[in-house]
Amino acid sequence: MSRLDLFNYICDFAEWVSGRQAVTKKDGALRFGILGAANIAPQALIVPARSHAEVLVVAVAARDRKRAEVYAKRHGIPIVHDSYDALINDPSIDCIYNPLPNGLHYEWTLKALKAGKHVLLEKPSVSNAEEARSLFHHPVLQAPNAPVLVEASHYRFHPAWHTLLSLFDPKDVEEVDVRAAIFAGLFSGEDIRFHYELAGGTQMDLGHYTLTALRGVFQAEPVAVTSATPRLIHEGFDQRCDEAMVASYEFPNGGIGRISADLGARGGYWFPWLTSNWPNFTKDMPSWVSIKLREEKHGRLNGLETVSQKTIVMKNFMGPHVWHRIDIIDTTTWRHPDGRVAEEKKNTESKKAYVWPEGSDVETKGEDWWSTYRYQLEEFVNKVKGRKGSGAWVDGEESIKQMEATDRTYEF
Numbered sequence: 001m002s003r004l005d006l007f008n009y010i011c012d013f014a015e016w017v018s019g020r021q022a023v024t025k026k027d028g029a030l031r032f033g034i035l036g037a038a039n040i041a042p043q044a045l046i047v048p049a050r051s052h053a054e055v056l057v058v059a060v061a062a063r064d065r066k067r068a069e070v071y072a073k074r075h076g077i078p079i080v081h082d083s084y085d086a087l088i089n090d091p092s093i094d095c096i097y098n099p100l101p102n103g104l105h106y107e108w109t110l111k112a113l114k115a116g117k118h119v120l121l122e123k124p125s126v127s128n129a130e131e132a133r134s135l136f137h138h139p140v141l142q143a144p145n146a147p148v149l150v151e152a153s154h155y156r157f158h159p160a161w162h163t164l165l166s167l168f169d170p171k172d173v174e175e176v177d178v179r180a181a182i183f184a185g186l187f188s189g190e191d192i193r194f195h196y197e198l199a200g201g202t203q204m205d206l207g208h209y210t211l212t213a214l215r216g217v218f219q220a221e222p223v224a225v226t227s228a229t230p231r232l233i234h235e236g237f238d239q240r241c242d243e244a245m246v247a248s249y250e251f252p253n254g255g256i257g258r259i260s261a262d263l264g265a266r267g268g269y270w271f272p273w274l275t276s277n278w279p280n281f282t283k284d285m286p287s288w289v290s291i292k293l294r295e296e297k298h299g300r301l302n303g304l305e306t307v308s309q310k311t312i313v314m315k316n317f318m319g320p321h322v323w324h325r326i327d328i329i330d331t332t333t334w335r336h337p338d339g340r341v342a343e344e345k346k347n348t349e350s351k352k353a354y355v356w357p358e359g360s361d362v363e364t365k366g367e368d369w370w371s372t373y374r375y376q377l378e379e380f381v382n383k384v385k386g387r388k389g390s391g392a393w394v395d396g397e398e399s400i401k402q403m404e405a406t407d408r409t410y411e412f
């Protein structure tokens with residue numbers, strides 16, 4: 001059992017403890033097939049599908065049929081196909097979930113689209129910008145009644161992310177920091193994340209979250225990459241892959257952004273307290289975004305200038321369903337003409353959003369226990385069924401821009 005698979009057991013256990021029952025499926029429910037007996041599929045699709053009346057997970061294929069059979073039995077999937085091709089060409093399947101290694105996303109997604117299937121495609125969409133342009137601009141997606149394709153950038157479907165974005169105007173953003181990290185030891189050097197041929201590397205993995213979040217906050221593309229410093233995976237493994245990446249950017253409004261992603265962060269070893277490797281829970285876990293807005297000047301009174309400034313910090317933007325908090329820190333400063341601070345006052349307001357807030361123009365408010373993946377599935381089905389949905393979506397042009405920014409980071 002892989003360490004990631006342990007989370008699948010925890011996920012199942014949490015469902016069992018909460019007594020959640022699978023819902024009755026409606027006529028016309030979409031039938032999904034999974035490419036590969038992937039670790040992430042239970043969290044990202046199989047469990048969320050249980051509470052969706054219009055989703056059935058009906059088939060899986062693995063390179064090794066035995067492996068697919070064991071997986072199907074464990075997750076209650078009725079059909080096992082002999083190959084990925086057989087799964088894609090199964091006429092009883094409407095949608096393909098593609099959680100293959102990044103380097104195989106392009107090939108198998110295109111095959112599925114050509115077979116007329118809708119595709120829920122794991123992040124990052126593909127290996128590079130060239131593949132992204134080729135995939136998302138492919139004629140198969142331009143035809144009338146073209147299938148739906150979306151990059152499963154799950155956190156961007158959760159109301160918490162949109163609540164964060166509603167709190168400021170991107171033109172006022174001055175400085176942004178984004179961090180995502182996982183303790184060393186969760187993924188071995190053999191993992192798909194550290195194989196160059198499979199389009200591995202941390203900037204392709206956790207870096208998807210940091211860079212999409214950064215671009216999302218600025219609502220713009222970087223005008224320049226100003227630094228990009230990888231830390232390579234340790235010797236003995238694929239030296240072309242980064243285990244961590246720290247990078248900085250300039251944005252069109254003059255703002256600057258810094259990202260930091262680490263798949264080998266402090267902690268994660270047995271008995272870390274015996275070493276200097278004590279996990280850094282404030283810096284590394286959970287993921288966070290910190291947004292500093294420009295100062296606003298409010299004029300002078302009694303010789304003092306009043307200036308206000310806001311910083312907004314979101315903790316756990318990657319997994320907000322587990323827990324999250326958005327702090328809005330308002331600082332008002334009164335300054336003497338020579339710049340000295342006469343007085344400073346801070347006021348912090350906190351927000352959370354587990355469902356779409358009152359007044360949102362959404363068809364379904366969601367449930368406070370829905371995961372990012374469950375919100376994502378809701379929108380995927382809405383799109384396939386031609387419904388308006390919540391408006392949360394990741395369109396093909398966005399996925400292309402993300403791969404362009406990723407390429408520029410690696411090329412720096």
Ligand SMILES: NC(=O)C1=CN([C@@H]2O[C@H](COP(=O)(O)OP(=O)(O)OC[C@H]3O[C@@H](n4cnc5c(N)ncnc54)[C@H](OP(=O)(O)O)[C@@H]3O)[C@@H](O)[C@H]2O)C=CC1
Binds near residue numbers: 039067099101192
């Ligand atoms: N949205 C999210 O929260 C997450 C997304 N992901 C993304 O999902 C994808 C899969 O990640 P994860 O589930 O952790 O990966 P796994 O290590 O479980 O690999 C996924 C599948 O890839 C298949 N595969 C095909 N070719 C190869 C090959 N040459 N080497 C190794 N595996 C191969 C295997 O299929 P088979 O069973 O046929 O052998 C395996 O089941 C990645 O794109 C990753 O970025 C990952 C984790 C979280």
Ligand SMILES: O=C1OC[C@@H](O)[C@H](O)[C@H]1O
Binds near residue numbers: 206
């Ligand atoms: O998408 C992901 O999210 C969480 C991490 O476990 C993982 O490395 C990554 O692929």
